[in-house]
Amino acid sequence: MSLGFHIYDSYYDARMTYRTTLDLLFKLWKFIPNYKCDTRKNLIAIIGGLGSDTSFHMADTLGLFKIPQLSYGSFPPEESDTTQSPSFYRMVPNEAHQYIGIISLLKHFGWTWVGLFAPNDYSGENFIKNLEPLLSENGICSAFTQRIPQQIRLDHLDEMCDVAINMNVPFTEKEVTTFIVYGDPLTIIVLRGIIFLRDPSNRENTGFKKLWIFTAQTDFILTELCRFLDFQLFQGAISFTIHSQNLLVFKEFLQSINPSWTQRGFFKVFWEQAFGCIFPNASAPMDTNEVCTGKESLDSLPRSLFEMELAGHSYSIYNAVYVVAHVLNAIYLSRSKQRPMKSSGRLKLQNIRAWQLHHFLPAISFNNSAGERVSFTNKREMGGKFDITNMLTFPNKSFLRVKVGWVDPFAPDRKEFTIHEDMIMWNNDFNQVVPISVCNDHCRPGYRKKRKEGKKFCCYDCTLCPEGKISEKNDMDDCVRCPADQYPNKNKNGCIPKRISFLSYDESFGIGLSSLALSFSLLTTLVIGTFIKYKDTPIVKANNRDLTYALLIALLLCFLSSFLFIGHPGKVTCLLRQPMFGIVFSLAVSCVLAKTVTVVVAFMATKPGSSMRKWVGKNLSNSVVLSCSLVQAIICTGWLMTSPPFPDQDMFSVMEETIVQCNEGSVTMFYCVLGYMGLLAIASFIVAFAARKLPDSFNEAKFITFSMLLFCSVWLSFVPTYLSTKGKFMVAVEIFSILSSSAGLLGCIFAPKCYIIVLRPELNNREQLIRRKM
Structure with missing residues (x-):
């Protein structure tokens, strides 16, 4: 069976679209809307148009008569609702x-x-x-x-x-x-x-x-009036x-076309306009240069005038024609099963009405000549x-x-x-380089975008990333922080791993402080040995020899405790560091306090009828040392039981370092230890200052006064210095305070005695000391 066709042009005009649609439906010799008498012209379906305006102008009329319209143009997504036009089908995918x-x-x-x-x-x-x-x-x-x-x-x-x-x-x-x-x-x-x-x-x-x-x-495309463009x-x-496949058979068909069978209808008009020639006309003379020779080939035309391949819209039209053919075939097959065929063996298409195609169109599915599947989606649009x-x-x-x-x-x-x-x-x-289409230059890594007031968001300024942040890509809206264990590089476009920082024995600071601590420890041991060797001399026996030994041992422990602060902080060292420092220092200061109290009580006991004589002796000094040290031990025990110190990493105090340190656990308990130690030192200073001029040949009060003054000065300056430093320098400040205050006690109290014992042994007797005092 052969399908006839008519081709109409809308001229991109809405009024002409309505008119040509009505002409297609009703015109015979003259235009009479809604009247049709040409029984030989049985309109089955309409294919078109390309633009959405044209298509919907056509649909306004065709929908009234339920004539299938297969459009080959794309439409905006909100126009893809086919429920408003049940006779409308799209031969293209959804434009979304x-x-x-x-x-x-x-x-x-x-x-x-x-x-x-x-x-x-x-x-x-x-x-x-x-x-x-x-x-x-x-x-x-x-x-x-x-x-x-x-x-x-x-x-x-x-x-x-x-x-x-x-x-x-x-x-x-x-x-x-x-x-x-x-x-x-x-x-x-x-x-x-x-x-x-x-x-x-x-x-x-x-x-x-x-x-x-x-x-x-x-x-x-180029029209005749625009050929010069x-x-x-x-x-x-x-x-x-629109996706398409090249059909070689169709191209061969086009190449076979010649003027002998194109001199009628729109073929003749197209041929003359495309090649700029005129077919011979016996009734009108013409220039031989204007006559179509018959040797023209569609291959020679530029693609703006004619394309030899079925591409884009042409491919959609090709599929639309075959959709109509397959639907008619489906109708033929369904009717042939229901009743016997006529004697001619053919189904009379004149008996088919356009509205009957809607039953078969949504479900149609076949492979076209290119082997591609052609079928509609549930929205009556072509998948693809x-x-x-x-x-x-x-x-x-x-x-x-x-x-x-x-x-x-x-x-x-x-x-x-x-x-x-x-x-x-x-x-x-x-120059075959990918084009750049941006409002302004890209913000390089290390910079971030800053919006320009009054401009669209694609137009922006570039500002350097703030301190501590980076940007690794172009045009980042905001800079980001590095991971906690890394820090920004100089250009702020990448992160560098932080170096691990703690006061170690390998660096000059650690070597110096550990050498100093070791020197003072050896010096204290030497003083202890000297005092043991000359334990029976008057200058050693004076002012309670046992307290002197206890004080020297406490000072030795103070010097040795500084080694807990050097090296990589561990669980044990963090647990012992501050409590040991607090207890041994409290023990040392308690011994100093006991010495000054002993001097005062001894002087008061020499007065006639004094009731202080019963306090004179070792019991008083031992009680002062034990009670004062016990209080500090209780504070440290409570600290260890509630919030013990532990190893920690500080990644934020210093940008380029990860500080490995001991977290105090409870800052309050740490300052309670320091406060109590300071309280003992102040009490010792007050008592020693009051007893500095007592008439005793072996009175140490004036040396203790000076040592306590030095001790309090060191630890008063320690607090603000400690709080203003970070990392290993904070640890170094504490070690220096420990060493300097301990060395102050050692030097102020024991240097004069060692001078007499070692360099002036002739003065180390009771008579000489009494004579020097008088």
């Missing part, structure tokens, strides 16, 4: 997938500052309304939105010149390299014409350094097209994908589309967008 492809393409190449061109009609308005929110959501801005007039006629050149002047600003913005164009073939013609009128001599167009992105609705301006453009093509132009007004990617919503592993960047040929002005 094309929007995904546009956004993915822009993000892939980093184009964030783009210009938008759309026709000044309902479809263009919908395109802008749908695309701009998606651009904003993905960090892309529209530098401008330019409406392209659709009703401008080429005979009104003054009007087109005015439009060209008004469109001058978008074209001259150097930062906007990427243009997105939405529309139909007329949009491209008008846009190219406006650019030509802006620069008729084509001086600027040769260096028109722009990248064009065209949607699937657009197409590159070329498409060199669009060299390297990227187009989204969009191809991404790269446009290569030639001086003869021809061009070539090279497939460089695709957008496939049904691709496995969610790879909806695929682009082969190495296959793209960019505009020659880009």
Whole structure:
């Protein structure tokens, strides 16, 4: 069976669309709406149109008669609701997938500052309304939105010149390299014409350094009036097209066409306009140069006039014709099962009505000649994908589309967008380097974006990352902090591992302090040995010899306790460090206090009738030492039981270091230990100061007074110094305070006695000491 067809042109005009649709339905010899008497013309379905406005103008009429309309144009997503037009079918995928492809393409190449061109009609308005929110959501801005007039006629050149002047600003913005164009073939013609009128001599167009992105609705065609225009301006453009497959058989068919069977209908008009010739007419003489020779070949035409492949919209029309054929075949098969065929063995299509196709259309499914599956989704639109093509132009007004990617919503592993960047040929002005289309230069790593007041978010200043933060990528909205164990490098574009810091024996500080502590420990041991050797001499026996030994041992332990502060802090060293320091120092100060109290009580006991004689002896001094030391031991025990010190890492005090230290556990308990030790020292100073002038040949009070003054000065200055330092220097301050205060006690109390014992032994007797005092 053969299917006849009629072809009508809408002329991109709504009024003409309604008229031609009515002509198709009712016109015989004259136009009478809603009246039809031509029984030989049985309208089964209508294919068209390309633009959404044209398609829906047609649908307004065709829907009333339930005539299937198979449109081959793309439409904005909100126009894809087919429930309002039950007779409307789409031979193209949902345009929402094309929007995904546009956004993915822009993000892939980093184009964030783009210009938008759309026709000044309902479809263009919908395109802008749908695309701009998606651009904003993905960090892309529209530098401008330019409406392209659709009703401008080429005979009104003054009007087109005015439009060209008004469109001058978008074209001259150097930062906007990427243009997105939405529309139909007329949009491209008008846009190219406006650019030509802006620069008729084509001086600027040769260096028109722009990248064009065209949607699937657009197409590159030239009318007879625009043959002088070329498409060199669009060299390297990227187009989204309806997915298609090349059919070699169809190309062979086109190559076989010759003028002998094209001299009728629209073939004759097309042939004459395409090749610029006229078929011979016996009644009218003509120049032989104007006559069609018959040797013309469609292969020789530029693609802007005729394409030899079924691509884009042509492929959709091809599928639409076969959809109608398969539906008619399905109807034929269903009827042949229900009743026997006529004697001719053929089903009379005149008995089929257009509305009957709707029962079969939604479920139709077949493989076309290219082997691709053709079927509708539940929204009565064709499933499939969009191809991404790269446009290569030639001086003869021809061009070539090279497939460089695709957008496939049904691709496995969610790879909806695929682009082969190495296959793209960019505009020659880009020197085959990927174009850059941003509002301003990228913020390099180490900087962050700062929004410009009154500008879109794609336009920003770059500010250096604040202290302690970095940015590792271009155009970061905010800088980020390094991990706790790392710190920013000099350029603030990367992190460097922090070095581990603690007071070790390998560094000069640790060597110096440990050597000093060892020296004082040896010196204290030497003093102890000296006092033991000369234990029976008057100067050793004076002022309670046992307290002297206890004080020297306590000072030795003080010097040795400083070694707990040097080296890598461990669990045991942290647990013993501060409590041991507090207890041994309290023991030393308690011995000093006991010595001064003993001197005072002994002097008071010499007065006649004094009741203090019963306190004279070792019991008093032992009681003072034990009681005072016991209080500090209780404080330290409570500290260890409630909040014991533990090893810790301080990653924030010093930027470039991770400080390995002992966490005090309870700062309050630490200062209680220091406070109690200070209280003992003040008490010793007060008692010693009061007893410094007592008439006793062996009175140590004046030496103890000076030693306590030195001791209190050291520890009073220790607190602010300790709080103002960080890391190992804090530990060094505490060690220095321990050594200096202990050395002060050792020097002030025992240096005079050692001088007499070692250097002036003749003075170490009772008579000499009494004589010197007198």
